[in-house]
Amino acid sequence: MKKRILFICFLGWFVAKGFLVVGANLIPVRTDVAGFPDWQDVNVAGTTYLQLLIAGASTCTPAMDFTAYSSIRLDFKARTYGGVNIDENTITVSVSVDNGLSWEVIGTRVPLSPTFTAMESYDLSSYTGTQVKVRFSVAGQSNSIGAGIDDISITEQSVWLEDFDTGAKGTYAEADVSLPTGSWKLTEAVMSNSTDDKKNGAKSVRLKANGIVAMNFDKTDGAGTVTVDHANYGLLTGASWKLQASYNGGGSWHDLGAEVECGSVLAPAVFELNYPGMIRFRVVQLRGDRMNIDDFTIGKCAHIPVSTSWTGALSREWYRTANWSNGVPGTASSVLIGGVPEFPEIDIPVTVASLDLLPAARLSILSAGSLTVTGDMTLQSSESGTASLVNDGSLTVAGRSRVEQYLSAGNGTDGWWYISSPVSGALSGCILTGASGNKLGYYDEASVDYPQIQSGGQELVPGKGYLASIATTGVYCFDGTFNSGPVVSPPLSRTEAAGAKRGFNLVGNPYPSYLDWNAVTGFGTPHMRTDIRPTIWIRTRNASGTMVFDTFDGEDGTSLGIRGRVNNFIAPLQAFWVKVKEDGALPTLEFNNSMRSHQDQSDAANLLKAPAVARQIVCLELLTATSRDEAILSTNASATDGFDVYDSEKMTAGGEPELFSVVDGKELVINKMYRLEPGKQIQLGFRSLQSGRFELKVTRAVNLGPVDIVLKDKHLSAERWLKEGDSYHFEHDVASGSGRFELEFRASGAISALEKIPADQPKVYRNSNGQLVIETSETLLGSTVQVWSIDGRLLHRQTINEPVTLVDIPGRAGLCIVQLNSSFLKISIHNYNLKL
Template sequence: MKQIILLLGLVPSISKTHSVRTLMLGLLLFFGISSSTFAASISYTGASGGNWNVASNWGGGALPTLSDDVTIVGKTVLIQSGDAITINRLIIQTSASAAGILNITGGSLTINQTTGTASNEACILMGGTINNSAGTVSITNAIASGTGAGLRLASANAGTFSSTFNNAGTGTLSINTTATTTSWPCITINQNTASTTPTLTVGGTITLTPNPGTVVGVIDVNGSAPAQINGTGTINIGSALSPVGYSFLRCASGNQASFSATIETGVTLNYYGNNNTNVSCLYISTSGTTAAKSATITNKGTINVGGTTRNPISISGASTLSGSTASFVNQGTLTANGAFAGNTTPGVIFMAGGGYSNVFTNSGTINFNTSADQTTDCSVIKVYGNTVNASIANSGTINVDSSQALTNAIVLTDSKSTLTNTGTINIATGQITGTSGTGYTGSAAFNNNAGAFINTSKTNQTTAFTSTIALTNNGTINYNFPNINGNVNLSTLGNCSNCDLSVSNGGELVIDATKTLKSLSIAAGGKLTINAALTTTNGLTLQSDANGTATMLNSGTYTGTVTANQYLGSARNWYVSSPVQAATSPANNITRYYEYVEAGDNNYPKDGSNNPINIGETSYWKYWATGNSMTVGKGYISQANAETTVSFSGTPNNGPITTSFDLTRNDTKGKGFNLVGNPYPSYIDWTVVATANPNLENTYYYRTKNTVNAYTFVTYNGSGSSYVVSNGTANTNITHFIPPTQAFWVKVKTNNSNTKMYFNNDMREHRDDNGNLMKAPKQDQRKTIRLQIQNGTESDELLIYQDAAASNEYDSFDSPKMMNNSATIPDLYSKAGNERLVINGLNAVTDNMELPLGFSLNAAATLKLKATQLSNFAEGTK
């Protein structure tokens, strides 16, 4: 509505006609000037509960227009679907007995303040309420030199009514102050009325856009009534691609009053800031010089901070007056995941200033994880400067799990800083440190109280807490070094009952004191040595890959289960055995298991055509179905048609073991060859095994496949430390160390007799090399002849060597020939008496010495015999 003032005295009275014409011109000119400079005021005069869009409800009987300032006092007004309202400014206030209320159930309300006093807010609630459940509300302060916010929750002019904006349901609220040159906030909350709680209810869709300059904050709290942000919605400020250069919520007290704000349960804030000076998600400060006033922000909701925000939570107390406190209280969840940076080392909780007291209290959850592009060190808590009185209390959970290695997870200052922990602090990277240097005195206090936990990646107290921390520990500190690369004694790791430890390839963990771990994983090539008592609540895993297998030695005690893995390649048969008690053959769709029957009397089931029902089963090979119990010390063949890893789970075998089965020798059948297996999750030394089993030949055998996928025998003689590979090069490494889960052949010495086999911990060892490799031996000085017989495609070998401890008769330096039993592979052997030998150790090898040689061939072929090795003989020897 326009106000028109008639100034008739300004119009000259020349003639009646001229006078009228001039008067009309004067009125028109005055009207034009008035309408462009001042907004008209119009008030709601209708009954409470009436509709906005009824002209008779307004003073003057006309609807408000885009240039009007509208006032609602103590009445309820409705905007509904189909209404499209545009005004200059809106004020909702109380009467002596009732609050002014605007209910928006549909339609739209646009407040676009373009004229008025520079300090005016576009919308001000003075104990009034706006309930927007399904409409669209747009508030813009477009006064170019304005110093007012878009929305102000102010004190009631009468009564104790809380100023409230409820945005819920499908309601949409947008507030924009980008035109204000002084960068005023979108929302100012400064209600001072006692017993009131000014409230912003978050729901629907809310967009808050202040001037991108050095803005005070999107929301600024500067009233004594405790402000509240509640609801069940989400506010998004910035994005990963477009971080903002202003804070979200600011609570800064001076001399007038103490200020506070609470983000309630159900509210989610997603904030992405840049590293501009003074940019924080939450900013709390005190600056009073004549009155002790405090500033507090409490979070009960969920806050997610990203971007390059300099300090996500800034607590800066400048007031030195007693009782003046800047506080952040977290009772909800705060997650900071970004690349935080600044001129000083940034901190998620950043505490600075020389005020009376800076306080951080956490009973909720703090999660801190820097992103991959973090370039400077950052801390979850950073106390900065030598004048900060910092009091920190944690009864909740603080997690530091940075993708980048941090130097300091928590930084305190000196004796003016205290951190008291009654909750849990998990630190995957970084240490807890104080600050020393000019102006710093004493050590910061870290009190870990009874019932509290600190779980740190550091190996011990001296690396987790620097010397500038005065630690008082009445709780539990778990020194959790999660990935052990070198040789580490578990006693140096402190209490690790909640630790998940892993030992990498080449690392070794030594259990030198009674300890409990949550879980333990040993990588392929890693080692575990138990010299005391170890318990794992979630088990121990021994890993395996194409290059090797984890190993475990146990001279102490172990309580818990073990999962021992064994990698099986696809290009060979594997001989396997179980390293745990009461194991069953591993369930696996691509492997089949067989047990060897030396007597050759396996009565296997056949079909109607006399073929084995179980593929591959013969009178010597008994099919061993998945889930069958595996006998400790017995070997099994596993035929894998694809690369796989099998697992054995149970209690690891340890200490003296005597096989429950007999090793047999039937000279008309298996010739005394028995398939046995390493029973331990470690290597065993054949030279020690052979000594403990005098009823066995001092030779073990592998049957495997060679590098071109053809079957071959490998023979190793313990006395002579020599081996022979039949038919090419073995697709494995041959030493006197037999790897874990490995099955192998042995031969009973005496005809038609039975014997047991014995194992003990003296036979066990770790090995340093992947792929079952042994360290390079010293150069062999013995005379050695290696002969090879070939039929053009297949071959076999015979080794003859000299050893001063050997005799020229059959003895332990000789290895009986295990015949290939192949239609295509020839068998080459020497003889000592009636025994066919694949390795023949002699006391002396002399010139023109004659040795009996033999060969066996199951099909006609042209054979070629040649010497592939002739070592340590005089030059020219043939």
């Protein structure tokens, strides 16, 4: 006979192999009629066991406190009494959670003989409270036939056991089998008691190749240590298997541990889980002919943490103990997710008490997953970043849902942040807090105005952009419901009366995650939107703290802000400018979850890469000691050389020096053309409200092939060949105008009317202030420069200490000779004569 369980008052049950099967009894085991004054007996007879015969006969336990236990089991023995009559022998079992005020029938048990037999157990784990009672009753129709009851035991379960001794399945075809623990699905498996089957008791399960034994039900109170006895069938060898768990009702299965190889005798395979949530298991045969499994035991989850933090040490899987600092969280756990290399992905049902994501942390709820937070959930923010959330599954937050955003105060007009709300229901008071001195407004395209919001009670509209003037640095909180799924922006507009700014609208990322702008516009697809331009303009700060505009056109982006080159991924809570193409149009932007993602914008590997096609790109920078601006020339197979939808207009940033190209009278920050080829000339616009020294630099020159870049300085009647990394230095005064430069693309080796000068040669010319400008490479620093008159008089001598040297020669006209070490240059001091 299989390991018989003995009921002993106040002690647990022990199986022959030493596994603790049942923990402490919640009440003493009912073994007799007398001596149990706390029980309520009605019409109960007998002395050594309870006899229930007449109508209304019942026995009821005292009230029990179930709140401290996660798994509770009811066991008892029964026999027929007075004869065999199924109706009158039937024992009805009921449960009350309100001290007997109301009852729920949980089932019936029917003894079949006058010998006491253990009835099938009841799992009482779903009942809770401090006033739980269990009642046994019979119909008592004849007053002479009924049932006898003995050894009533209600215990906390420490180990759950399925021994496969009951139930029947004689063929390998897939079928469900009812067992004491629940329904199991056996595929390519039988329940057998042959002499070749390895077993502990009456039966075991025999599997053949690809066989599966799976629970059709969930163990709702989790699992601690799981043990499965296994062996090769008969004299066979070579069988192996693996244990898998499902955390979503059998929707998906995950391997637990490594492949297990069978031996010749039954041996336990032990798996340490300590998982507190809903779980089910299955055994899957991997190799070999036939094998046996027996005695499937599940220990109680030994540790449910009050609080635990995500470490991501093993993987992104929520249910792995190794990914947590203090164990997998349970329904009463407070959870913290920090900034680690691997962030969690939820693809199972999860319930926690509270959840906080530290700044820059990320959480994904996959389509198969669900997250329930019975308390508060917060996405935190600091100067280093803001946490992000992508929800493709189900999210329920019973408490407060909050997204924080760190905003720093600015100086004067530089204190404006372009923001949007990542939650529905947030109020303007999240920015207009107390006596902070902050301001909040938005842009009205029709009136070309920035109306201010005066009160803290105005609801912020998802998808709309706002401007916040921050006087007090701090973390600002957006409370509401996390935006997820479809979101439609307010209608955009293009009003003719708006003049040069018509069509510009301030919109915002509506999600607490990154938004893919190209997915919104369909850029590069046959479904690309034509009612709005594919360009976005983002107001940001540069390294010196000055407000500037970064621009992205669907392919290329500038890099004026401190976050580096912008791309198609728009940060959470970021507002940005878009432009409607046609007057009178009122388009909307439609956002959905397919456009969302997490991004680590501090990682250069996540920056936008050049497409696989050989697009041509030239990036130009205008530099001073305190500022930087950028203009981009690039190609697209659908673009024209004139102004079209692929071009991006320059948004003026105020008094900073600016660089742009000019096409059809439009100032462009990104000038998109069909091809950069020899003979193409592009007007470069340069604007500065201050005089001084400037540097024009080629930072990128991609896929130009045998084409040279030639910069023409109309002010000096000079040309300069530039390659990637080369710079052109020049002096500028405000009165000189903006049409000074032109860029020409020439076939390599071509010579213009002026002599071609290699970029690494020293250059000498006269600036607008009448000074000689001598440009040298760093390798010539420390050299001596001498300036001679044409009749041999030494006019000037000095050491070269900087790449650019200025020499004053007042009142001179005609030719002079510049000597640099042993090289000589003849130069007219009113023009630009070049080669040493």
